[in-house]
Amino acid sequence: MALPAKNLLGDETSPYLQQHKGNPVHWRPWSTKTLAEAKALDKPILLSIGYAACHWCHVMAHECFEDDEVADVMNRLFVNIKVDREERPDIDQIYMAALQATGEQGGWPLTMFLTPDAKPFWGGTYFPRKARFGRPGFVEVLNAVHTAWKDKQAELARSADALAAHVASRLAPTPDGAAPAAPPLQPLAEKIASMMDPDLGGLRGAPKFPNAPFLDVLWLDWLENRTVARRDAVLGTLRSMLSGGIYDHVGGGLARYSTDAQWLVPHFEKMLYDNAQIIRHACFAHVETGDELFRMRIEETIGWVLREMQVEGGAFASSLDADTEGEEGKFYLWTRSEIEKVLGEDAETLLGFYSLSKPEGWEGDPILHRLHRPDAQPPAEERRQRELLDRLLAKREKRPRPGRDDKVLVDWNGLTIAALATAGRQLARRDWIEAAHAAYRFVCESMQDERLPHSIRGEKRLFPALASDYAAMISAAVALHGALQENAFIKQALRWAEMLDRWHADEAGSGYFLTASDNADVPMRIRGDVDEAVPSATAQIIVALTQLSSLSGDHALYEKAMRSAEAALARAQQQAYGQAGIIHAAALAQRPMKLLISDTSQHERFVPVANRISDPRRVDVVLKEEEKAPAEQMAGITIDRAVPGAWLCVGQSCLPSIHDPVILEATLRSSRKE
Known part of the structure; x- marks a missing residue:
């Protein structure tokens, strides 16, 4: 034929x-x-x-x-x-x-x-x-x-x-041997830390990638074991990335990687998944430090996502091209004379703060960065610099634009929805939560026979979805539930978990395949165990099922998450690289957290505390007077709704009730393995 x-x-x-x-x-x-x-x-x-x-x-x-x-x-x-x-x-x-x-x-x-x-x-x-x-x-x-x-x-x-x-x-390996007794989180974190650049963060040498799965491991090791060096490695990496040329200081958002070892020269393509993950990590860093640098970068990056990546209907496009008119980075670069033409005398104010660099081997115009001034300056100074950058942005908007890949990838949109919902809660930005909800509705409306597509563009849908699509959208639903406390998100997430089981589960019930069972054109069905720029599909599934179990009270989901984690850890022992996501997810699944809150609708005292302290391990449930929440049943505790308070459950046990918001904040900030 x-x-x-x-x-x-x-x-x-x-x-x-x-x-x-x-x-x-x-x-x-x-x-x-x-x-x-x-x-x-x-x-x-x-x-x-x-x-x-x-x-x-x-x-x-x-x-x-x-x-x-x-x-x-x-x-x-x-x-x-x-x-x-x-x-x-x-x-x-x-x-x-x-x-x-x-x-x-x-x-x-x-x-x-x-x-x-x-x-x-x-x-x-x-x-x-x-x-x-x-x-x-x-x-x-x-x-x-x-x-x-x-x-x-x-x-x-x-x-x-x-x-x-x-x-x-x-x-698609067959496990040979048992999983380790516990996820080797600390040994892996130590190994990653030994490869990190002590001055600028990221892995040593060039090129430099954000490497979100590695940052996840280091951050969880800090949260669980209070290893200060791991925290500082993440914070140092984020500060360097968000101050270097890899970050778009004029328009917000992170390029895919830097070609050098200093985070200075970006490869200018911008990917949705990188920016969803940098928003999330910056949220955690802002909770930990209160550093205004992270708040500014969250706001700027979300501003870029909503301004340049949102497609008709509310979902988000996949990427922006590195090239404009055949020249790499042309849209983003400035000469000193161009800046002076736009800003006049104010150019000196901006360039006293930001630097223009043209390192050896770089053939384009200079790259704007603030590697020499990474720390947040007094608010009035930062506002003044932002005003000047916005004038450059207005000028840049008139340039020929890089190409945009406007297909909507469901898994990448799931990552972005969760990031927007988390940031919206933390920084009290209802508009970000509404944008996350709009993208979520777009994806839901694209389903056929309760199944997700993987890609959407205009009226076209690419079916069937991948396992990562279901996992990312389950996590998106969990994040939106945290922001809006609507049970419809839980119900939809449970249906997606059913689809994941029906089309992706293996016969042994020990995990999932990346491709659906009715996908006829794959030469082999693979597990999806290997991390790329995002955690592997297997890692995302373990986290999603763990979160959904905590939220819904469905213990069978937790058992599936743990079986998947154990089988994946056994497989991971045979692999040389790319398993950080699995180890991170298995460690998170071993000790999930849920926070139950009973607050007064007239004067909330505990919800604002939970909102501003995001934690990758935790799901939050605000209890309603008229019903007993599934998460409450799963926790096995009795809650007196007449007295506002909070109950933090870690793993299989719950701490004593907390009735002072100050104590709740201290507990959430210090919660760790005993």
């Missing part, structure tokens, strides 16, 4: 695939039809994976995929498949693991060569049109792979079988 000899991406949902619909390459989307075509023609597959905001994906597209000569070779020799890694992270994880297993460093664009039955046998990342950067030219690569396939097909097929088996052992 041969599909039409033309490019077939024109009807795809993904903006990334749409970017390639005009290529002379006969691209196909990943589908059962495309895989059947490769088998029928007995042709190897050229798989190209990228995403809309990826700079080097654009470079390779311009150099190779828009070139008629290159396209002719590709079309003659291969079945060519283009995949958006954000739409199909399951496909991306499989073939990225295959590339790394061959000893190559991973990255995007990912270029893999597969047998006709989709088993990988060789690959790389970016290839130039003609040989340079120490890389062979792409036509040379294509012809060499074709020759090898023609002359050594049996040998390559054996290698592909072995590589596929290795990938399966990495991404």
Whole structure:
């Protein structure tokens, strides 16, 4: 069965695939039809994976995929498949693991060569049109792979079988042995801390990524074990990131990573997931320190999310491109003369506080940062600087904008909804909570037969969802319940937990697969154990089920969370990296917290305390006079509603009732393992 000899991406949902619909390459989307075509023609597959905001994906597209000569070779020799890694992270994880297993460093664009039955046998990342950067030219690569396939097909097929088996052992492993007696949170935190840059935070060296799963581990170790050095490592990392060039001081929001070791030179693409996680971590840092730097960055980053990432209907787009008019970072950069033209005499005021730097090797305009003035200044000074930055922002809004990938990814939106709800509670911003609720409604309205999609763009929906979509939206519902105390969020989250069980649970009841059981186009069902820039799907599921169990009083959910955690910890012992999320989630599940509050509607005393002290371990329930809350039943305590108070339950036991808001605040701030 041969599909039409033309490019077939024109009807795809993904903006990334749409970017390639005009290529002379006969691209196909990943589908059962495309895989059947490769088998029928007995042709190897050229798989190209990228995403809309990826700079080097654009470079390779311009150099190779828009070139008629290159396209002719590709079309003659291969079945060519283009995949958006954000739409199909399951496909991306499989073939990225295959590339790394061959000893190559991973990255995007990912270029893999597969047998006709989709088993990988060789690959790389970016290839130039003609040989340079120490890389062979792409036509040379294509012809060499074709020759090898023609002359050594049996040998390559054996290698592909072995590589596929290795990938399966990495991404869908069978546990060999028991889980550790307790999640190794402290040893992992110590190992991570030993790799941290003592001066600027983050892992030593370049490039520097936010690495949220590592920060989660360090922060939980601080909360549980009062390891001050772990707290300081997180705070130092956040201060450096939020003061460096990786942060957009004019418009808010964090770039995906810095190319250097000082957080100075950003790779300018902005991803929704990074910014959801930085909002969350900044909330925890602000609770701990009261440092106004964190409050300002929360406000600025949420301002950017609502201004530049919100799509019609209230949900959030996936990313902004690194490039504008073919030039990396052009939208974000300023020369001194440009600043002086906008600000006049006030330019000296701004540049006495912020710096413009053009480090060696950087070819663009200077980068604005405040690495030399990271600490928050007196409020009047910060307000004055913000006024000047807003004048630059107004000017910048008139520039040609970077491309926006406006597909709505359900799991990334779940992360963002939870972050907005947390920040809205903490800083008493009802508008942020309302924005979170609007995005939540958008996702709910996209369901079919009670199932979530993974991606939404306009009227198009990509089904079925991934396990991470259900986990992230369960956590989003929990966060919104904390903000609005409406039981409808619990009911919806319980239905999502049912869908997770129905479509993603393994036969042994020991955990979940990333892809749904009725997804017919995956070469293997993988667990989703490996962290990327966000915690793994498995980690997110453990946290979501633990939180929902505490909130709903459904102990069976907690048992599922613990079985999943134990099985995942057993699998994690066989893996070399990428398991921080599982260890963090298992430690959190071991000692979850819930706070029950009975307050007076006329004069709340305890709710404001709980709102402003966010804690990743805790869910909060405000008890209503007319009903006995499920969380109250689960706690096994009797509450006198006539007397306002609070009850903090840690693990399987509850502390004595608290009737003084001052004592509640001290308890929430000092709660730790005894």
